[in-house]
Amino acid sequence: MHKLDKTRVRNIVLETFEILWSKLSTIYPSEPTTTQYKHIAADFLKLWNLPNRVGVIDGKHIAIIRQQNSGTLFYNYTRFYSIVLMAACDARYTFTSDSIGSYAGQSDGGNTK
Numbered sequence: 001m002h003k004l005d006k007t008r009v010r011n012i013v014l015e016t017f018e019i020l021w022s023k024l025s026t027i028y029p030s031e032p033t034t035t036q037y038k039h040i041a042a043d044f045l046k047l048w049n050l051p052n053r054v055g056v057i058d059g060k061h062i063a064i065i066r067q068q069n070s071g072t073l074f075y076n077y078t079r080f081y082s083i084v085l086m087a088a089c090d091a092r093y094t095f096t097s098d099s100i101g102s103y104a105g106q107s108d109g110g111n112t113k
Contacts, residue, residue, distance in 0.1 A: 043091035
């Protein structure tokens, strides 16, 4: 696969994420406050005539190559290995929440195996 040991790969990944975080953290959305949720709900009613909504959510399975010793954690109901990308948006298509990397075998209700 590669000729780098696990420690070196880990350090490269951590350093890369640290740089990304330092550059992107100022624009990364934080969890909405109660007041922001009220504004989001008002927008859904005004723009889409949908009362009592604070977000819309969708997800996507991202195909991966099965990791060694992962068993069926990443095996999904459509019979391929994947991780799950999920995101929520407000009424104006702005991301308010995201989740990347959940097990494909995990249920929509969030129950783990």
